[in-house]
Amino acid sequence: MINRKKFLEMGTLGLSGLLVSPSFAASVHGIGMDENANKKTIKFGIITDLHYDLMHDSDRRAQLFIDAMNTEGPDFIISLGDFCVPKSSNQNLTAIWAKFKGKKHFVLGNHDTDGGFTKEQALAFWGAEKPYYSFDDKGFHFVVLDGNEKAPQKKISGYPRTIGKEQLNWLKEDLRRTKLHTIIFCHQGLENTINGLDNGMEVRYLFEQINTEAGFNKVILVLTGHHHLNYHNKINDIHYVQINSASYYWAGENFESKAFDDEFYQNHSILKRTLVYQDPIWAMVTIDQKQININGTETEMAGIPLDQSGIDIYKDVYPISSRIDSRKLTY
Secondary structure, eight states: OOOHHHHHOOOOOOSGGGOOOHHHHHHHTTOOSOGGGTTOOEEEEEEOOOOTTTOTTHHHHHHHHHHHHHHHOOSEEEEOSOOOOOOGGGHHHHHHHTTSSSEEEEOOOGGGGGGGOOHHHHHHHHTOOOSSEEEEETTEEEEEOOOOBOOTTOOOSSSOOBOOHHHHHHHHHHHHHOOSOEEEEESSOSSOTTTSOTTHHHHHHHHHHHHHHHTSOOEEEEEEOSSOOOEEEEETTEEEEEOOOSSEEEOOTTOOOOSSOHHHHHHSGGGGGEEEBSSOOOEEEEEOSSEEEEEEOBOOBSSSOGGGSOOOTTTTSSOOOSBOOOEEEEO
């Protein structure tokens, strides 16, 4: 039997290296955001947890997203992880993705290296360069994090899900250097204690220190995937938004879906343990100097309505759904 660890599981560091010194904070407090960023607006498309290697209709899901993005014309698109493993038979996905006419970004997910592949192989396959990096676009600063590092002094069950010391130090210096409002991308949730980022509290505290140091809300938004859920938390004036999977919800190794017939599950046995979304879902995010607008999408569960699936929709605390909520958030 394929269990949760094998299918969908995914580290702790001291805070001393990340603490912002009072003298440094005092020296830069009140600098404020870059004046050149005023009146800027950016729009980007975001999709996560496509799980190309598992889904029976992955090409269709990817194509529908790219078609929508080419129609909408965002400044860039980004995958929040669990996109595909870097094997030659997945070149169909990269060909579909390449049809988008603008810039593309990738976040590493825990399943993108399944089968013994390395991060470097996955990044090269997608045409990406680094597991974590930052970039500026339209007067905003963006940070892509790699939440798949191993905890140095702690054994974590399942997949690694830590941001290590070297990356944390890089993150601190990167955030100190920018004067722009900043958006963070990470695969694992920073505020989700069910297989989320193991040192998420440490990273969140760093963001809060950076904002205090800057004298304004520099870090405004954190976007994550991984949990196949749909929720929003505001913690100390920073928005944390979970983007739902484009494909399915993992219901558990003891769950037996009846959404499809026996022949389907003979060919796609792992999907027996899931609630498959009928159509792909994604979000368009538009940010100006006052507001974050998330335009979400929704669909139905394939084959059988959620309320007839026999599952406790609150089994992972936040309710199971096949939607990404539209939200208007201020900062």
